[in-house]
Structures are given as structure tokens and as C-alpha cells.
Amino acid sequence: MDSNLIAQAIFYLFAAMTVASAAVVVLARNLVHSAFALLFTFFGVAGLYVFLGADFLAATQMVIYVGGILILLLFGVMLTHKIYNVELRATTFQFVPGLALTLALFVLLVAVMLGTTWFAGTPRPLEPTTAEIGGLFLKDYILPFEVASVFLLIALIGAAMIVRRRPR
Amino acid sequence: MIGLTHYLVISAALFSLGIMGVLTRKNAVNVLMGVELILNSANINLVAFSRFAAGNLSGHVFAVFIIMIAAAEVAVALAIVLSMYRIVRSVELDRADRLKG
Numbered sequence: 006m007d008s009n010l011i012a013q014a015i016f017y018l019f020a021a022m023t024v025a026s027a028a029v030v031v032l033a034r035n036l037v038h039s040a041f042a043l044l045f046t047f048f049g050v051a052g053l054y055v056f057l058g059a060d061f062l063a064a065t066q067m068v069i070y071v072g073g074i075l076i077l078l079l080f081g082v083m084l085t086h087k088i089y090n091v092e093l094r095a096t097t098f099q100f101v102p103g104l105a106l107t108l109a110l111f112v113l114l115v116a117v118m119l120g121t122t123w124f125a126g127t128p129r130p131l132e133p134t135t136a137e138i139g140g141l142f143l144k145d146y147i148l149p150f151e152v153a154s155v156f157l158l159i160a161l162i163g164a165a166m167i168v169r170r171r172p173r
Numbered sequence: 174m175i176g177l178t179h180y181l182v183i184s185a186a187l188f189s190l191g192i193m194g195v196l197t198r199k200n201a202v203n204v205l206m207g208v209e210l211i212l213n214s215a216n217i218n219l220v221a222f223s224r225f226a227a228g229n230l231s232g233h234v235f236a237v238f239i240i241m242i243a244a245a246e247v248a249v250a251l252a253i254v255l256s257m258y259r260i261v262r263s264v265e266l267d268r269a270d271r272l273k274g
Contacts, residue, residue, distance in 0.1 A: 009174075016175050024186045030206050031194040043206055046187075050213050053180065057224045062216075062236055069240050074209065074247050081202045081251045085258040098267075103197035107189045114185035123177055126228045134230055141234050153241055160245035167252035 016056050023049030036082050040075065047071050058131040061138055180221035187214035201254045201264045205247060212243045 022045055029042035047070040054063035097103075142150050187210050194207025216236045223232025254264055261268050 013175060016179070020179070020183050023183060024190070027187050027190045027210055030210065031190050031197075036200060036203060039203060039206055043209065046210065046213070050187075050217060053183065053217060054220060056175070057180070057220045059220050059224075059233055059236075062220060062233055065237065065240060069244055070209075070213075074244055077247050077251055078202060078206060078209075081205070081254055084255060085202065085264045097197045098199055100197050103193050106196065107193040110192060111185055111189035114188065115182055118181040118185060119178060123222075124226050125177070126226055128225050129228060134233060137230050138233050138237070141230060142237075145231075146234050149238065153238060157241065157245055160249055164248045164252040167249065168255050 012056075016053075019049050019052035019056070023053065036086070037079075040079050040082055043078070044071060044075055047075065058129060059134060061135045177221055177225040180217055184214040184217040184221070187211075187217070199265045199267060201257070201266055202251075204266065205250055205254075208246070209243060212239055215239060 026042040026045035026049065030039045030046060033039045033042060047066060050070075051063045051066040054060075054066060191207045191210030191214065194210060195204050198204050198207065216239055219232040219236045219239070223230060257269055258264050261271075
């Protein structure tokens with residue numbers, strides 16, 4: 006019972022960290038602050054995955070989002086601004102209509118989510134998922150898996166082609 | 174006890190914040206961060222339903238696909254942003270108006 010309470014406390018900690026740092030991402034005046042707040046959002050989501058028993062996904066989240074996507078975004082910030090000249094202000098526009106629309110959307114989503122009676126099976130026991138995910142990839146989802154590899158190759162070539170300096 | 178709705182509410186909050194980032198930010202990199210928040214909220218939903226409702230791990234497989242697509246999307250989008258910066262010397266989205274008549 007006591008450990009259950011501690012688990013709940015940790016869950017709410019992760020949830021609060023995720024949502025609060027996502028708010029910082031959206032509201033911060035400084036682009037670099039946004040990027041670093043995004044780190045905590047990704048970390049919090051990885052923690053929520055752990056609570057959902059998704060050990061493989063939590064590790065993937067840490068490796069790909071924190072190690073890959075966030076670094077790419079930081080590169081994007083640094084390469085498109087002069088670092089020493091403090092031009093990193095993020096301007097917002099139409100802030101009040103955006104805020105109103107966001108709040109309306111949030112209220113609508115929560116109302117729908119709380120109002121629906123979801124089909125509730127028995128929750129999976131907390132056990133390792135990696136072997137089963139691997140089996141699904143190589144049996145049921147073999148075609149999307151192969152298409153995904155081609156897709157990644159296309160994205161790689163496309164990104165390199167777009168940033169290439171064209172010979173004049 | 175922590176149930177399905179807890180995760181759904183968190184993911185709704187992340188989704189709304191992501192939409193707000195996409196709508197109100199001018200900087201293209203910041204808009205991309207909003208898109209990442211939206212994709213993460215979708216992932217939380219998939220994994221939560223996979224645990225509480227489906228009873229199998231298909232949701233995890235779809236979440237892996239979404240993470241992969243997010244990585245490819247960021248790579249291509251940043252290539253476009255850098256290319257735009259080279260042409261108009263700015264990453265503010267309303268400066269990309271070359272096609273405007």
C-alpha cells in the first residue's frame with residue numbers, strides 16, 4: 006500500500022514535469038530555453054512509458070528523441086542565428102486567439118476522454134516487451150517495417166539534397 | 174489508482190500545447206518543437222491504450238513507427254529551414270513569402 010502511494014507520487018511528478026516543461030517550450034521567450042525545456046518533456050514522457058510498462062519504448066525515446074531529434078533541433082537553432090549576437094528572441098503572434106483556441110481544444114478533448122466509457126480489458130502484467138515487439142515487427146508488421154527502412158533512406162537522401170549548395 | 178484517463182488527460186495537455194506552439198510561434202524551429210509535442214502526445218495515447226485496452230503490443234509497434242517518422246521529419250524540415258535561412262536570411266515563417274503575388 007505504501008509503495009503504491011510512492012508510485013503514484015512519482016507518476017504525478019513525471020506528469021507535472023512533462024506538462025510544465027511543455028508549457029515552457031511553448032511560452033519561453035528564448036529559443037535555447039525552449040530547446041532545453043523540450044529535453045525535460047521528452048524525459049518526462051519516457052518516465053510515463055516506464056509507468057505504462059513500455060521498457061523498450063522508454064529506452065527508444067531516450068536514445069532517439071533526446072540523443073537525436075533534440076540535438077538536431079539545437080543545431081537548427083544554432084545554425085540559423087548568430088550565437089553571440091543575442092538574436093534568439095522567439096516572437097509570437099496572435100497569442101490571445103491561439104491561447105483561446107488551445108484552451109477550447111483542451112476542454113473539448115478532456116470532456117470527450119472523460120465522457121467516453123473506454124473498452125477496458127485487463128491491464129497487461131508488467132513484463133519485458135522487447136521480444137514481443139521484435140516478433141510483431143518480423144511477423145505481423147513485416148511490410149511496414151521494410152517500407153520504413155526505405156522511407157528512412159529517402160529522408161536521408163532528401164535532406165542531403167535539400168541543403169546541398171547548388172553549383173551556379 | 175492510476176488508470177487510462179490519467180494518461181489521456183496528460184496527452185490532451187501535451188497536444189493542446191503543441192497546437193499552441195504551432196499556431197503562435199513565428200520561428201520555424203519553434204514550430205517544429207510544437208510538432209514534436211503533438212507526436213509525443215499521440216505516442217502516449219497509443220501506448221496507454223495498448224496497456225489498458227488492447228492487451229497486445231501493437232500500440233508499441235505504431236509508437237516506434239511514429240518515432241521513426243518524427244526523426245525523418247525533423248531531418249528534412251531542418252534541411253528546409255537551413256535552405257530558407259540561406260535564401261531569405263531569416264527563419265521567421267511570415268518572411269517566406271516569395272510565392273505571394
